[in-house]
Amino acid sequence: MTKLLEQAVATARNLPPEMQDDIARMMLTYASDDARVIELTPEEESDLIEAQAEMARGEFATEAEVQAILSKYRL
Known part of the structure; x- marks a missing residue:
C-alpha cells in the first residue's frame, strides 16, 4: 500500500x-x-438535474456555505 x-x-x-x-x-x-x-432513485435523479441546471446558471455555493459544510464534517 x-x-x-x-x-x-x-x-x-x-x-x-x-x-x-x-x-x-x-x-x-x-x-x-x-x-x-x-442507479439513482427518482429523488436523486431530480436533485442531480436541478444541480446541473444551477451550475449552468452559474449558481454556486458561497465561501461561507462551503466553510459551514466543511466544519460540519471537520474537513
Missing part, C-alpha cells in the same frame, strides 16, 4: 461510519473490473 493510500485510510478512520462506507464503496467501484452503473 502506498503512503498516500495509508494516509487516506487513516483519515477515513476518523469519519462517521456512514461516510466510511461511502468511501469504501467508491474505492471498491474504482478498483473493480466490474463496470457497474450507479
Whole structure:
C-alpha cells in the first residue's frame, strides 16, 4: 500500500461510519473490473438535474456555505 493510500485510510478512520462506507464503496467501484452503473432513485435523479441546471446558471455555493459544510464534517 502506498503512503498516500495509508494516509487516506487513516483519515477515513476518523469519519462517521456512514461516510466510511461511502468511501469504501467508491474505492471498491474504482478498483473493480466490474463496470457497474450507479442507479439513482427518482429523488436523486431530480436533485442531480436541478444541480446541473444551477451550475449552468452559474449558481454556486458561497465561501461561507462551503466553510459551514466543511466544519460540519471537520474537513
